[in-house]
Amino acid sequence: MQADYETLRKLVTRDLAETLLRVVLIVLLVLVCVRVFTPFSHLVIVAMILAVALYPLYVRVVRWFGGRRGWSATALVLSALLLLGTPIAMLGVAVTGELSDVYHGVDANEIGLKAPDPKVAEWPIVGPRVYATWSAAATNLPRLLQQNREVVKQYAKKILAMAASALAGAALFVLAIVVAGILMVYADEEKRVAERILTRLTNREQGPELLELSIATIRSVATGVVGVAVIQAILLGVGFLLAGIPGAAVLAFAVMFLGILQLPAVIVSIPAIAYLWMADDSSSTVAKVLFTVWFVVGGLADNVLKPLLLGRGVEAPMLVILVGAIGGMVAGGMTGLFMGAVLLAVGYQIFMQWVDRGPPASADPPG
Template identity: 35%
Template sequence: MDDDPSRTGVDRDGSAGPSSIEARITDLARIGIVALFAYLALTLIAPFAIILVWAAILAVALYPAYAGLGAVLRSRRLSAALITLACLAVIVAPLTTIALSFAEGAQALLARLGDGSLRIPVPPEGVRTWPIIGDRVHAAWSMASGNLEALLGRLEPSLIQAGSKALGKIASVGAEVLSFVVSVLVAGFLFGSGERLAQVAQRFAGRIGGDRGVGFLRLSTATIRNVARGVIGVALLQAFLSALVLSLFGVPAPGAIAFVVLILCIIQIGPALVLLPVMIWAWVTMDFGPAALLTLLLVPLFVIDNVMKPILVARGLSTPTLVILLGVLGGTLSYGLIGLFLGPIVLSVVHDLLMFWMRSQPEGKSAA
């Protein structure tokens, strides 16, 4: 039996020898080098991380449609091109319409302020009865209705600051729409290598967590497809159809109304909260024929999700509405317009994985 302490790395008194210390230093150096390269890689990828994550989610959600269309057309490249063009039409076109609508509305408001054609009605006396702020609101409203230029002169510093922020927001919306375009194009390239990337992801998940890691990966894929198609997809369809119908009938600010419809549909409230006042406005301001036709076209939008979700959702959507709402709010506050769609999907995946982990038993207990 070899008891040489120089080979075991332990001195005769039981303390660590020089070889043991050298091995630890070598391990620390390896870990430091790997951490350094990981940090450099993350630094390089960080500016494009959100775009890549959204592109991966689109590729996962739409891969079954890509595979089915490719089998019908017998051409994977043509299928990827058609899916990419459809995504650009369905996702980017409504967002571009909404951004342009906001810009046109702001331009029209500034034009009316410039030529003095903007008129504000006299406030009702009931405004004075509002608690705490009634008198101040009535005084400011009365000044705006009687002498708008004087009110604007008093509020000029605040208006300049608000205008600069509004211009910055409009510019950021344009950049986010461009991010959507890039994400869709990247997703189109991911379709072709989808099978190979799926195998790499399964091997990585298996290396990290074994069979349970592969199960988590499959659950994540199912959740992404359910939320992306059953929630985001249906909401985009409702918002797009709402903007189209409202534009055909000359309803003011169709893009802004469609954007509110999109948010309400994503958080599972439905478009009725916005479209019902539009219908009432139509019956008050329009003739009987156009108002009836507008109502006839808007009513199906209230129930379209009840028809589309059973078709698009592979299993029952188990994500609570509160989780989706928090994902919408947190994603929008953190990442802007792209976070509006990314937040609920990511938070739904985290929720489903957490619930699955809490329901599953450790291997030792299950064996016992």
């Protein structure tokens, strides 16, 4: 009896040791894989989101090219780089330059505010007060910054870090467009792999449903929310740059941020119009009128774009998108703003589908 007990104990000990060794090896393998993948995680995630969002357009392009998937992806990527990548890269470089100028201006105590046009004082009712307030701010701002120099310098360092993040985010987005083109070429194989993984994690019924729900949510949020915000940011940002509005790229980023939060872009475009007419510069009246029309159209463009794009797929609650955008930006910078809104919306939809399924029906007890 004692011999049987010792034999059983040795077998259990050996099996436990082998199990622990396997668990340790699996954990080490997972940690190594995660560490290797982490530097590319933002790029891959953004590229996957872009690939899913652009795939319906890619299918149309494939038909135009007679089924040539490689040539179709190349044409779509080049078009996306021209229409989206180039303006985003320009705005990224401009944001970096503007924020860097703010930092160096604060460091050298050279930050100031442009004086208003004397014609502003001739406006009826509000003109004299606006002119006096603006003139006082232009005169007192350098003195105020000098009095709070240390506090301002601390915030200026954070602004410099934001500038680096903006440039890195713009470069990553441009590269993600190229990677998305490669992913779209092999989309059928990738979809089968994703379906197999989700089926293995759930079952044969829920796996394909979760995949379709995720795809629909990504397309809805990426095109109807983030896409509209990016288009408005590019449209108004280019206008701000051409009109010479101070901080044009930063204002463009503000437009994109407000658009993702589902707030109107006119919050930014109307003050830009006011500055355009109030600043003391040599711009012609015709140019001011043209830029005013540009800013008005750009600020209201979401009213046309949202019905066209948001109707596709599943519409996620705006609170979820807001939390995802803010949380993503805090965690991942400029690219996190884009990823957070999409990923949290997908997670929300998957969670709500699980909630709607409810607990499995229990079998009636035998009578």
